[in-house]
Amino acid sequence: MTAAGAVRFPRPLTPAGAPAPQLLELARQRPVLRVVGPGGGAAWLVAGDAEVREVLADAARFTSVTDPGVDERAGSAALMVGMDPPEHSRLRKLVVKAFSARRIQAMVPEIERIVAGLLDEMTASGPPADLVTSLSLPLPLAVIGRILDIPEADHGRLHEWSSVFISLTAHTSEEITTALEQMNSYIADLVRERRAVPGNDLVSDLIRARDGRDALSESELAGTILLLVLAGHETTAKAITRAGVVLGPSGALRQVAEGHVPAAQVVEEVLRCQSPIDTGLFRWAKVDTVLAGVQIKAGEQIFVSLQLANLDPSARVEPDRFDPSRPDARHLTFGHGIHLCLGAALARAELTTVVSALARRLPGLRPAVPVEELCWSVGAMLNAPVSLPVTW
Numbered sequence: 001m002t003a004a005g006a007v008r009f010p011r012p013l014t015p016a017g018a019p020a021p022q023l024l025e026l027a028r029q030r031p032v033l034r035v036v037g038p039g040g041g042a043a044w045l046v047a048g049d050a051e052v053r054e055v056l057a058d059a060a061r062f063t064s065v066t067d068p069g070v071d072e073r074a075g076s077a078a079l080m081v082g083m084d085p086p087e088h089s090r091l092r093k094l095v096v097k098a099f100s101a102r103r104i105q106a107m108v109p110e111i112e113r114i115v116a117g118l119l120d121e122m123t124a125s126g127p128p129a130d131l132v133t134s135l136s137l138p139l140p141l142a143v144i145g146r147i148l149d150i151p152e153a154d155h156g157r158l159h160e161w162s163s164v165f166i167s168l169t170a171h172t173s174e175e176i177t178t179a180l181e182q183m184n185s186y187i188a189d190l191v192r193e194r195r196a197v198p199g200n201d202l203v204s205d206l207i208r209a210r211d212g213r214d215a216l217s218e219s220e221l222a223g224t225i226l227l228l229v230l231a232g233h234e235t236t237a238k239a240i241t242r243a244g245v246v247l248g249p250s251g252a253l254r255q256v257a258e259g260h261v262p263a264a265q266v267v268e269e270v271l272r273c274q275s276p277i278d279t280g281l282f283r284w285a286k287v288d289t290v291l292a293g294v295q296i297k298a299g300e301q302i303f304v305s306l307q308l309a310n311l312d313p314s315a316r317v318e319p320d321r322f323d324p325s326r327p328d329a330r331h332l333t334f335g336h337g338i339h340l341c342l343g344a345a346l347a348r349a350e351l352t353t354v355v356s357a358l359a360r361r362l363p364g365l366r367p368a369v370p371v372e373e374l375c376w377s378v379g380a381m382l383n384a385p386v387s388l389p390v391t392w
Contacts, residue, residue, distance in 0.1 A: 123361070
């Protein structure tokens with residue numbers, strides 16, 4: 001604790017990927033906490049299920065428009081996550097059609113094909129194998145690459161840049177700025193190429209919206225593509241990795257293989273109990289307000305912890321226990337309100353395909369090392385093991 005009574009946030013996860021015990025205990029005592037953020041500034045941490053839903057749903061009291069003085073990345077890419085209506089609604093409407101339930105369902109056979117190919121390669125060379133490099137990362141990169149029609153040869157560079165971009169403390173501000181500049185330069189080249197030779201991909205659709213109806217500015221176009229690259233692979237990759245930590249030891253894969261539990265239900269419990277998002281959501285109070293009895297002044301920064309909210313015992317029974325058969329695995333991993341993740345259906349399709357394929361082909365898949373030996377990503381908005389050796 002600091003002299004002012006605030007706790008530093010974020011804090012390192014436990015070896016199993018759970019929140020730090022001290023932070024978890026404090027959050028259960030007080031769903032709204034005073035914290036010291038990554039930059040050393042004071043902020044509020046909202047950790048209760050009901051309180052998180054309240055903040056994310058109430059646009060009259062809380063804004064997602066980023067304060068440039070807090071984060072230099074704001075405003076540089078016109079990201080939807082940092083916008084309020086009507087700007088957010090306008091941009092989201094342009095993208096949401098690409099992630100409709102009908103389109104995602106049509107993509108499932110292709111996702112299944114990609115997963116099958118990756119598992120073929122993994123089983124041919126193992127066990128053991130690193131789940132991150134064999135499956136978790138290449139799958140969502142391949143999927144978002146197809147949606148945006150980005151060459152496979154460029155996937156590695158995009159991942160390197162995005163990994164730096166989502167850093168909170170793992171990289172310096174100079175490194176973050178450099179990565180953002182390199183990614184923006186790549187996107188500018190991609191837009192020029194696609195503008196000259198349009199295709200049937202989402203980048204071309206956004207360019208047509210930009211050029212045909214002037215529905216979004218050039219910076220909004222670049223920012224939307226950047227967001228799609230980031231959200232389209234980072235969160236899903238880390239969710240698959242975190243699933244690999246618990247699926248085998250919990251017996252979930254064998255339960256799916258034997259028909260006792262649907263793969264989709266297991267996915268929801270993975271998303272709840274193993275949310276890769278520690279604090280990827282930021283808000284600011286628009287007005288003086290009270291939340292859970294705590295006075296928050298206009299302009300004060302708020303960290304919204306989806307991970308802590310998913311573990312709130314006031315909202316669910318035994319929240320710390322990973323239970324593949326849990327019938328009420330409701331969670332906030334995809335957010336809530338107007339900023340509910342537009343790629344949620346795609347992420348669910350990828351995760352469900354992975355769980356189904358592993359249950360069918362490798363029901364004995366499990367970590368090849370003790371969980372205490374796993375090295376987790378630190379100082380970032382998203383957390384998962386950097387590598388996950390598995391056997392079967």
